[in-house]
Amino acid sequence: MQVACFDTTFHSTIPKVARLLPLPRRYEERGVVRYGFHGISYSYIAQRLAQIDPELATGRTIIAHLGSGASLCALKDGKSLETTMGFSALDGLMMGTRCGAIDPGVLLYMVQEEKADWRTLVQTLYHESGLLGVSGVSPDMRVLREMLAKDATSAQSVQIAEALSLFVYRIRQEIGALTAVMGGLDGLVFTAGIGQHDAALRQEVCKALSWAGVMLDDAANQSHDAIISTPDSRVRVRVEPTDEEREIYLSVLTVFSGCEGRYAPLTSFRKTC
Structure with missing residues (x-):
């Protein structure tokens, strides 16, 4: 037996109007719609919230999956309502080496003025x-922060600082959009490599969200506590590690739960998960 776990499945609850792209209908017929990605990670976090924080699990929560790939998911009543990635994993937030959402006119410029072919566009x-393109140095947030800490005055450091600022700006911009879609914000969850470990980034993002009711506990944030918002913050801010491999494993066990014979040991082991 083979089991496929799609990274897009969690976003199947997104309303049709949010899945459509403003293109001729023939593209929709060919499957050119917004699918969303990082669904396995979001599914894990959603199930985790149901266990440790039911209020956020059923409220209006934004999950920020920030790593070399990055996206946001608007979670309402435990289901995906909207996400920043669309037809491809190239859409949405600025990432390590991916541009995220840009004006399509830029692509026309590259084709018309630089004679770029599809391979050049992909590359x-x-x-x-x-982060790599804007900094001119590295796609790794840790490397960029280390270089900036050593020298903040060189031309290269200016580019690094701009790359970090743009990364944060795009996150704030998309959080604002998702908050509007949900009609408010009850919770914000940071996850994945950058989201879980970069206290400075979490601070930069949260400090700009006071309008939404986010109040950050600086000490809790620096120590990477599970809850990093203040007790009187209208929005609860959490830091949670994701585990996509575990979520895939549990999904496979769910499929096997209706099987007998050689799959029985797997289904019985599920009770310990």
Whole structure:
């Protein structure tokens, strides 16, 4: 037996109007719609919230999956209502080497003025953009912060600082959009490599969200506590590690739960998970 776990499945609850792209209908017929990604990670966090924080699990919560790939998911009543990635994993937030959402006119410029073919577009947009492209140095947030700490005055450092600022700006921008879609915000969850470990980034994002009711506990944030918002914050802010491999494993066990014979040991082991 083979089991496929799709990274898009969790977003199947997104309303049709949010899935449509403003293109001729023939593209929709060919499957060119917004699918969303990082669904396995979001599914894990949603199930985790149901266990440790039912209020957020059933409220209006934004999950920020911030790593080399990055996206946000608006979770309402435990289901995906909207997400920042769309037809491809190139959409949405600025990432390590991916550009995220940009004006399509830029692509026309590259084709018309630089005579770029599709291979050049793929290489540029997927592998040479994002933090790497803007900083001119590295796609790794840790490397960029270390370099900036050593020298904050060189021309290279200016580019690094701009890359970090743009990364944070895009996150704040998309959080604002998702908050509007949900009609408010009850919770914000940071996860994945950058979201879980970069206290400075969490601070930069949260400090700009006071309008939404976010109040950050600086000490809790620096020590990477599970809850990093103040007790009187209208929005609860959490830091939670994701585990996509575990979520895939549990999904496979769910499929096997109706099987007998050689799959029985797997289904019985599920009770310990």
